Amino acid sequence: MTPYMETIQAFVKLGKHLTDFCEKCYSNDGNLDADFNEVVTRAGQMNGWFTKDNILHALAQWGALLTEENLTDWLSHYPIKETSSPKTVGIVMAGNIPLVGFHDFLCVLLSGNNVLAKLSSNDKVLLPYLSNYLIQQEPSLATRIKFTEGKMEGFDVVIATGSNNTSRYFEYYFGKKPNIIRKNRNSVAILTGKESTEELTALGEDIFRYYGLGCRNVSKIYVPKGYDFEPFFNAIFSYKDIVDQHKYANNYDYNKAVYLMSNFKILDNGFLILKEDDGQASPISVLFYAYYDAEETLEQELNAQEEQIQCIVSKKGGIGFGETQKPKLQDYADGVDTMEFLLKL
Structure with a gap:
């Protein structure tokens, strides 16, 4: 199996792990993954907006998306090739909702590049836990995923998500590198x-x-x-x-x-x-x-x-009622195709 396929399989296993955990939580199954449950609890303690219900909603949505069928169908639209010279992509993540930066994280790894993530102080525990699970499934990912708390250095590309105010700082600091900088929407x-x-x-x-x-x-x-x-x-x-x-x-x-x-x-x-x-x-x-x-x-x-x-x-040609928080893999923030951007680097 190629490294690319091994990475896909790691995400598929993660998806099943998320689905299993959420199903047990929803059914009050006492046989929960204790470590995962403790991470969910800590995420809520660190951010009062991250209730268990909202965290489970985010986890369940990703569990439903990370199937082999969904990933294969999504990636089939891109000319993905194995690369011997991956870029290091700095991801500056927002912390407004649980795992809001996970799609960028997914795109970077599946495009064959490396992640250098700067987490929001409002969402610091969920993604590291999921990353560790991925690495357990595919140990080669250990060299491709890094987190930084200080100044972000050693990156080739930047994906930064923030407000209209922070976007000006992002453009000042990161404007000379290939970038996707997102503002308020x-x-x-x-x-x-x-x-x-x-x-x-x-x-x-x-x-x-x-x-x-x-x-x-x-x-x-x-x-x-x-x-x-x-x-x-x-x-x-x-x-x-x-x-x-x-x-x-x-x-x-x-x-x-x-x-x-x-x-x-x-x-x-x-x-x-x-x-x-x-x-x-x-x-x-x-x-x-x-x-x-x-x-x-x-x-x-x-x-x-x-x-x-x-x-x-709307009823006419828009997103259906009740569907906004159930985006598909091909639904990119701000309408910018992140995968296409990364594959053209």
């Missing part, structure tokens, strides 16, 4: 008023999963003039317990107080605030909304904001 949903209760409930998953911290979370909805919000509020009522999470509750209380003191007109159901706003990036516990006259005009408006939008949820 948000996701939106287009409603017509004809959605079923099931579709609106599924939209709640797009809004509330990871507490709205991901770029694939819906942070704004577009609704037709005269839209009745009552069916929407009724449909998402099942997510009411989110306000029991203290960090989310603190944001909800703070944002509600600010809006009320500023005399902003808001809609509120006790755990989510709706605010009419021209912006795209709503604060935690807030969902922006805007009215539209014609879908054609709205489509033109969103096309003009293409570089700010990650996903569009």
Whole structure:
């Protein structure tokens, strides 16, 4: 078996490991992998947003993706060749949701290159654990995966994910190297008023999963003039317990107080605030909304904001309701094909 195929098989074994662990957690099977469970617990202790439910969701999604069939189908679209001169790719990872940088990590290793990862302080334990598991399955990966806590040095290429502010620093420090530098993006949903209760409930998953911290979370909805919000509020009522999470509750209380003191007109159901706003990036516990006259005009408006939008949820040609946090292997952040970029180095 070639090193390339051995790397694929290591990820397939990792996928099964993730799936098995999540299934045991969901079924309350007492025969859990103690080390893995302890890592999940520590990740939650280090980052209050990383609840066990959200970590398991991320792990389960990767477990479903890392099958031999999925990996083979995805990679079949690229001219991958064994290389004797791999590049060292520095990956600066965000820490907004669990394992948010794993796709970059996967792309670098399967393209035949080496990883030099700088982890976010908000997500420092999950990826090292998964890396160690991969190395146990394929020991040659030990020389191809490195983590650094200090200044990143000795890299040939950079993939950096951050905010609009940090992107300026990334461009300053890394601009002379081949790079992918990602900025803020948000996701939106287009409603017509004809959605079923099931579709609106599924939209709640797009809004509330990871507490709205991901770029694939819906942070704004577009609704037709005269839209009745009552069916929407009724449909998402099942997510009411989110306000029991203290960090989310603190944001909800703070944002509600600010809006009320500023005399902003808001809609509120006790755990989510709706605010009419021209912006795209709503604060935690807030969902922006805007009215539209014609879908054609709205489509033109969103096309003009293409570089700010990650996903569009709609009944017509967008991502399905409840599907934003279930990206496929070929769904690249910011629409930049990471694998193609790496293979052209």
